[in-house]
Amino acid sequence: MANIMYWEAIQRAHDEEMARDPLVICMGEDIGVAGGTYKATKGLYEKYGPLRVIDTPISEGGFTGLGIGASFLGVRPVIEIMSVNFAWLAMDQMFNSAAKVRYMSGGQLTAPCVFRAAGGAAHQLGAQHSARMEKVFMGIAGLRVVTPSNPKQAYGLLKSAIRCDDPVFINEHELMYNMKGEVPDTEYFHPLEGSEVARAGTDITLFGYNISVHWCLKAAEILDKQYGISAEVIDLYCLSPLDRAGIKASVAKTHRAVIAEEDEAPVGVGAEVMAIINEECFFELDAAPVRVHSAMVPQPYNHTLEKATIPDHEDVVKAVLKLFGKA
Amino acid sequence: MKIEDKKRVLREMVLHRRFEERCYQAYIERKIGGFLHLYPGQEACCNGVMEAARPGHDYVITGYRDHVHAIKCGADPKEVMAELYGKETGCSKGRGGSMHIFDVKHRFMGGYALVGGPFPLAAGMAKAIQLKGGDEIAICFLGDAANNQGVFHETMNMAALWKLPVLFVCENNLYGIGTAIERSTAIVHQHKRVCAYGIEAAECDGQDVEKVYAAARVAVDHVRHGKGPYFLELMTYRYRGHSMSDSRGYRSREEEEMWKQRDPIFILRDRLVAEKALTLAEFEAMEKEIDAYIENEVIKFAEESPEPRVEDLEKYVLADRETQLPWLTGKAA
Numbered sequence: 001m002a003n004i005m006y007w008e009a010i011q012r013a014h015d016e017e018m019a020r021d022p023l024v025i026c027m028g029e030d031i032g033v034a035g036g037t038y039k040a041t042k043g044l045y046e047k048y049g050p051l052r053v054i055d056t057p058i059s060e061g062g063f064t065g066l067g068i069g070a071s072f073l074g075v076r077p078v079i080e081i082m083s084v085n086f087a088w089l090a091m092d093q094m095f096n097s098a099a100k101v102r103y104m105s106g107g108q109l110t111a112p113c114v115f116r117a118a119g120g121a122a123h124q125l126g127a128q129h130s131a132r133m134e135k136v137f138m139g140i141a142g143l144r145v146v147t148p149s150n151p152k153q154a155y156g157l158l159k160s161a162i163r164c165d166d167p168v169f170i171n172e173h174e175l176m177y178n179m180k181g182e183v184p185d186t187e188y189f190h191p192l193e194g195s196e197v198a199r200a201g202t203d204i205t206l207f208g209y210n211i212s213v214h215w216c217l218k219a220a221e222i223l224d225k226q227y228g229i230s231a232e233v234i235d236l237y238c239l240s241p242l243d244r245a246g247i248k249a250s251v252a253k254t255h256r257a258v259i260a261e262e263d264e265a266p267v268g269v270g271a272e273v274m275a276i277i278n279e280e281c282f283f284e285l286d287a288a289p290v291r292v293h294s295a296m297v298p299q300p301y302n303h304t305l306e307k308a309t310i311p312d313h314e315d316v317v318k319a320v321l322k323l324f325g326k327a
Numbered sequence: 328m329k330i331e332d333k334k335r336v337l338r339e340m341v342l343h344r345r346f347e348e349r350c351y352q353a354y355i356e357r358k359i360g361g362f363l364h365l366y367p368g369q370e371a372c373c374n375g376v377m378e379a380a381r382p383g384h385d386y387v388i389t390g391y392r393d394h395v396h397a398i399k400c401g402a403d404p405k406e407v408m409a410e411l412y413g414k415e416t417g418c419s420k421g422r423g424g425s426m427h428i429f430d431v432k433h434r435f436m437g438g439y440a441l442v443g444g445p446f447p448l449a450a451g452m453a454k455a456i457q458l459k460g461g462d463e464i465a466i467c468f469l470g471d472a473a474n475n476q477g478v479f480h481e482t483m484n485m486a487a488l489w490k491l492p493v494l495f496v497c498e499n500n501l502y503g504i505g506t507a508i509e510r511s512t513a514i515v516h517q518h519k520r521v522c523a524y525g526i527e528a529a530e531c532d533g534q535d536v537e538k539v540y541a542a543a544r545v546a547v548d549h550v551r552h553g554k555g556p557y558f559l560e561l562m563t564y565r566y567r568g569h570s571m572s573d574s575r576g577y578r579s580r581e582e583e584e585m586w587k588q589r590d591p592i593f594i595l596r597d598r599l600v601a602e603k604a605l606t607l608a609e610f611e612a613m614e615k616e617i618d619a620y621i622e623n624e625v626i627k628f629a630e631e632s633p634e635p636r637v638e639d640l641e642k643y644v645l646a647d648r649e650t651q652l653p654w655l656t657g658k659a660a
């Protein structure tokens with residue numbers, strides 16, 4: 001096991017897959033000569049050359065469509081969107097071309113491409129660089145959506161996404177590229193479906209994904225030490241399709257649920273998980289599930305206002321205590 | 328073009344015309360639903376270009392006015408009609424419809440309904456060809472109005488920058504639905520728009536299939552020989568409305584008449600008659616024979632084919648689960 005950073009894990013996955021298959025390529029803004037905004041493609045240009053490591057013009061719709069078209073002929077492009085906010089410009093191609101082509105061609109054509117985007121809110125980047133857009137991607141038929149919460153997942157999910165014949169959107173996080181974690185030394189494929197028990201517990205389930213898994217883990221620690229509440233943390237690394245069975249199994253055990261998301265609440269992961277709980281295990285519940293989420297505002301620049309917008313582990317603790325009638 | 332080829336192309340163009348006219352009728356009879364965009368008037372464009380290219384070998388992509396392009400690439404007219412009827416035997420299994428005809432075995436890579444959407448997809452196929460080192464080219468047929476999309480410029484820039492083997496064919500029929508080109512676009516002649524990207528381009532009469540063929544040979548040679556992309560503009564006209572609910576109030580009957588004087592089928596027919604390679608009686612017999620084929624085989628097949636099963640509604644959304652298990656479960660061999 002090597003202890004490496006999230007960006008290094010992504011870089012390693014690229015490198016291994018590109019070394020294995022000459023049809024794996026990567027493309028995006030500043031990913032080649034400059035090595036990538038978050039270093040996720042560092043050194044690849046030198047190793048694989050400009051035909052396979054493509055510095056694109058600033059044309060998100062155009063280069064995303066170009067990658068998709070190449071994938072029709074068996075190329076496996078990993079398309080980096082510098083910031084998920086810019087993905088709006090590429091969504092026509094992602095949704096109308098990549099996600100639908102298999103269906104509307106009656107299974108003749110498929111778009112085995114990977115879209116990677118730096119998501120989440122970093123520090124004071126303002127409204128147009130802080131959007132969380134998971135909700136948009138997870139509502140699209142024909143598109144798989146995963147979101148790694150640690151370097152091991154970042155490595156293994158990218159490996160699996162490149163091999164999978166379906167288009168996969170990988171939602172990364174701007175604040176997590178330098179996070180360290182254990183990654184197996186041998187080749188590892190993380191499942192593109194399912195969920196993971198990040199911490200076992202018996203009294204309540206805390207659902208998180210990507211960065212909010214870390215809020216949940218920290219909250220679980222505090223709840224255990226200070227309040228004697230045993231919280232289970234479920235890592236929803238796969239946002240589409242959501243893991244119904246995993247959600248049900250945990251809530252059937254703990255009978256209580258809090259869902260933590262960095263996104264605004266309407267039309268989001270929290271709403272979906274609640275719907276699944278209702279559909280799958282309503283009668284198992286001892287209390288109504290609760291969501292912890294961002295305020296419904298375009299992200300403010302001001303530091304204090306920004307902090308007030310995005311939740312953290314303290315908000316998760318508060319929500320749990322309230323649910324137990326302790327606050 | 329050789330006499331034999333001209334006669335064959337004439338026959339194909341008559342088939343394309345009659346096929347589309349029969350679609351019109353089937354739509355009126357409510358056998359075909361949704362949007363239906365027909366090709367009469369523009370036949371020389373697709374035929375002239377594809378005669379110069381290699382159907383079934385080169386990769387072709389287009390918009391929603393796609394039936395004829397698919398057939399020209401090798402799709403079976405029966406399967407195209409069955410698709411319009413929404414049948415399981417349709418070339419897209421009844422899941423696509425008129426705007427989404429696909430026949431990948433003949434390298435017809437699909438009809439797409441978002442105006443301009445195929446531009447980057449075509450360049451991407453060319454990128455794949457470049458990586459794999461084949462002698463195929465990608466050919467993208469789109470209308471004039473598509474050039475006002477942002478991806479037109481984005482794609483032209485990338486195609487030129489990376490010298491991709493892609494031929495863009497602009498079928499300039501002077502309208503985008505009901506908006507005349509002068510009312511939407513600063514210049515009528517579209518090939519001028521790619522000069523800024525250093526792309527080779529030409530304009531050609533799109534009604535005379537031999538002229539299209541000659542221009543397309545230059546274009547195809549250029550692309551196939553690694554000289555980068557090419558943009559070929561064909562001046563043409565669609566006789567029918569844009570789609571089925573279009574009474575053509577935005578253009579005059581005189582203008583339509585003027586274009587019908589330059590009908591691509593009649594131009595070729597009259598030339599063959601003048602060259603004594605064809606008689607009018609032979610032409611009429613051919614039309615009858617084609618009508619009979621369409622009725623007795625194409626329509627019959629579509630009518631008699633089964634509907635898709637509702638149990639299969641979710642088939643084709645994602646790749647077959649069984650084939651993807653290592654990546655879905657993480658249990659790679």
Ligand SMILES: Cc1ncc(C[n+]2csc(CCOP(=O)(O)OP(=O)(O)O)c2C)c(N)n1
Binds near residue numbers: 471500
């Ligand atoms: C992105 C997008 N915008 C609008 C439409 C509606 N629409 C369909 S066809 C069309 C006109 C396109 O004209 P042109 O590109 O010249 O092709 P033609 O139909 O003349 O062959 C429009 C506006 C669409 N399908 N997609």
Ligand SMILES: [Mg+2]
Binds near residue numbers: 499500
């Ligand atoms: Mg037009």
